[in-house]
Amino acid sequence: MKELAAVLGVGQTRHRSKRTDVSIAGLCREAADRALLDAGLALTDIDAVVVGKAPDLFEGVMMPELYLADALGAVGKPLLRVHTAGSVGGATGLVAASLVQAGLHRRVLAVAFEKQSESNAMWALSIAPPFSLPVVAGAGGYFAPHIRAYIRRSGAPSHIGAMVAVKDRRNGALNPYAHLQQADITLESVQASPMLWDPVRYDETCPSSDGACAVVIGDSEAAEASQAPVAWIRATAMRSEPTMFAGKDHVNPRAGAEAAAALWRQAGITDPLDQIDVAEIYVPFSWYEPMWLENLGFAAPGEGWRLTEAGETRIGGKLPVNPSGGVLSSNPIGASGLLRFAEAALQVMGKAGAHQVPGARTALGHAYGGGSQFFSMWVVSSTPR
Amino acid sequence: MTEAAVVGFAQSPCGVREDATTSGVEMLVPIFAEVFGATGLTKADIGFWCSGSCDYLAGRAFSFVSAVDAIGAVPPAMESHVEMDGAWALYEAWVKILTGEAEIALAYGFGKSSGAELRRVLALQLDPYLLAPLWPDSVSVAALQARLGIEAGRWTEKDMAEVAARSRAAALANPRAQVSGEVAVSELLGRPYVAEPLRAHDCAPVGDGAAVVIIASAERARDLCARPAWITGFAHRIDSGSLGARDLLAVPSAAAAGRAAGADGVEVAPVEVAELHAPFTHQEILLREALGLGGGVTVNPSGGALCGNPMFAAGLARVGMAAQAIMSGQAGRALGHATSGPALQQNLACVMEGR
Numbered sequence: 001m002k003e004l005a006a007v008l009g010v011g012q013t014r015h016r017s018k019r020t021d022v023s024i025a026g027l028c029r030e031a032a033d034r035a036l037l038d039a040g041l042a043l044t045d046i047d048a049v050v051v052g053k054a055p056d057l058f059e060g061v062m063m064p065e066l067y068l069a070d071a072l073g074a075v076g077k078p079l080l081r082v083h084t085a086g087s088v089g090g091a092t093g094l095v096a097a098s099l100v101q102a103g104l105h106r107r108v109l110a111v112a113f114e115k116q117s118e119s120n121a122m123w124a125l126s127i128a129p130p131f132s133l134p135v136v137a138g139a140g141g142y143f144a145p146h147i148r149a150y151i152r153r154s155g156a157p158s159h160i161g162a163m164v165a166v167k168d169r170r171n172g173a174l175n176p177y178a179h180l181q182q183a184d185i186t187l188e189s190v191q192a193s194p195m196l197w198d199p200v201r202y203d204e205t206c207p208s209s210d211g212a213c214a215v216v217i218g219d220s221e222a223a224e225a226s227q228a229p230v231a232w233i234r235a236t237a238m239r240s241e242p243t244m245f246a247g248k249d250h251v252n253p254r255a256g257a258e259a260a261a262a263l264w265r266q267a268g269i270t271d272p273l274d275q276i277d278v279a280e281i282y283v284p285f286s287w288y289e290p291m292w293l294e295n296l297g298f299a300a301p302g303e304g305w306r307l308t309e310a311g312e313t314r315i316g317g318k319l320p321v322n323p324s325g326g327v328l329s330s331n332p333i334g335a336s337g338l339l340r341f342a343e344a345a346l347q348v349m350g351k352a353g354a355h356q357v358p359g360a361r362t363a364l365g366h367a368y369g370g371g372s373q374f375f376s377m378w379v380v381s382s383t384p385r
Numbered sequence: 386m387t388e389a390a391v392v393g394f395a396q397s398p399c400g401v402r403e404d405a406t407t408s409g410v411e412m413l414v415p416i417f418a419e420v421f422g423a424t425g426l427t428k429a430d431i432g433f434w435c436s437g438s439c440d441y442l443a444g445r446a447f448s449f450v451s452a453v454d455a456i457g458a459v460p461p462a463m464e465s466h467v468e469m470d471g472a473w474a475l476y477e478a479w480v481k482i483l484t485g486e487a488e489i490a491l492a493y494g495f496g497k498s499s500g501a502e503l504r505r506v507l508a509l510q511l512d513p514y515l516l517a518p519l520w521p522d523s524v525s526v527a528a529l530q531a532r533l534g535i536e537a538g539r540w541t542e543k544d545m546a547e548v549a550a551r552s553r554a555a556a557l558a559n560p561r562a563q564v565s566g567e568v569a570v571s572e573l574l575g576r577p578y579v580a581e582p583l584r585a586h587d588c589a590p591v592g593d594g595a596a597v598v599i600i601a602s603a604e605r606a607r608d609l610c611a612r613p614a615w616i617t618g619f620a621h622r623i624d625s626g627s628l629g630a631r632d633l634l635a636v637p638s639a640a641a642a643g644r645a646a647g648a649d650g651v652e653v654a655p656v657e658v659a660e661l662h663a664p665f666t667h668q669e670i671l672l673r674e675a676l677g678l679g680g681g682v683t684v685n686p687s688g689g690a691l692c693g694n695p696m697f698a699a700g701l702a703r704v705g706m707a708a709q710a711i712m713s714g715q716a717g718r719a720l721g722h723a724t725s726g727p728a729l730q731q732n733l734a735c736v737m738e739g740r
Contacts, residue, residue: 069730079731
């Protein structure tokens, strides 16, 4: 039967376009050390390590966890390497949680990273294997048509995407770890930035970052021994579906909706908009905020943009979304999902600093990947039940 | 603790598969049908799916994504992936059963090792700053390990050839093997070196393949299989990634994983059969010792990885073959072992028993 599990500590690197000051191991260790410090633990307290990252071609290292075993203190311990496309950071947190929930380990370290400056992500995403649909335009070119479909379906006004970008970048300026620090960004400046993949403008796109994130997850005994507040894992969900199939809805994917429904059920949440205090949602292109608000059940289909337009997703609104600055402010791809999960934990621990949502007790962490087909999420809260 | 058992196993023929792409789909669809046929299950019965594969083998990013097509994941499935051998996917599936989130789980692994020069590709698993730029390929790294053992008096080239001859003879009974046959040790020793002291027979053949294992909770296992292979111990460990910092003649991660899984028979009854994932002959000798297997244990009745080593499926196939020995009634207790990384860096042990 499932044991209780909680986040005991959270750590992340300062995310930058090029972290030439550290190796891949140094980057991961920076995040792991901060998470251990936050939890008041040492590497020797850790029973198992879970490593997550997006495609190995992003660094040009095959299965880098083999080389990272020493830096992560995993020698002599179990080490698992997760890879579920863009959702991998979230999946890494969930696999680590399941090792505790299964009763196998007391304290597990989850580390997710990407050091994009080591290779070229655009190249890695553009290799055309035989008999497969080439995605030669990178991620932006792939997702732009789905955003256009959303705008047409919902009738959302064209400034919604720019509003999300302004909010997330200003939130990012409150977060010292965020890659982009743009406190002065305005709706006008976003709308004046170059069009990359219609309707996605330069300022509505995630950056390419070097960065890592780590969390320590422990069982109830470890949580109760903790001196600092912990974030209890109330519910977890993962769902996958193929990239393409007859009836696939790229705007409102069934896998995401079913994962969310399972998540809310498990957490005992009947009205997510009312019962969730803050949400960290994987938004690599600004328009994905209203799209995922609908997919997750915070708003009815076609209505998500109204929450954004009314300012309800700002800190202080009904449902603050991405107070950390989100993927739009930092995007070390493999770590981006775990950063969402970690920020959700930080918020309910009350340790989010200048981007803290006052009184946050229950939070969502969300990640997605592939062609809107892999979803992972968790709900954390300040109390175990 | 919740118990789980292996209830089904299938593997594709090992070999260079001109008909199969790097997505794995062509190799997976037939073995999914085979394992579903044997257990009477359908995809709708699977509560959790987990796969093991590697982008570097496929030469592209996100290679596992197309494999999801082999599942037919509509409606959506609870699914995950490890960039590791499928044996670790089975471990994750086992964890899911223990949490109670799934009652039946399916793990699969696949790899098209023949797509490029495998020994060169595997060099990229080494330290990317200090070692990989020198391109020490996987066969050469294993040869260093074999040479150390010979110089330390742990084994001879003849001992190594005996492992190969025994494995190939055993593989005559395994229709999915890539290599098999009766061959004299003296004849093998007359053949040229590939990387001294390794000859071709000391190295696993390069081949493509896939494997699938289904596990179920105690409540479901007996309905699905007349004699389930109950998992009594399942553990894995990793050693240092720095070849210079490791004693290449000790495999502490295999010893620790074996001990944690009860493979050594110290605290529980010893295993009768062991399927060891040893891609090089001398590594079988090292693993027998590290895992504490006595002389009475039948090792690699399938022929082992030396007779078929589809990367990222071969470890899962070892666990599957060990389970098969129990499900068929041939063994009471069996060990399935998997390895990953240069020179046996990472090791997994799964001990199963029939009841």
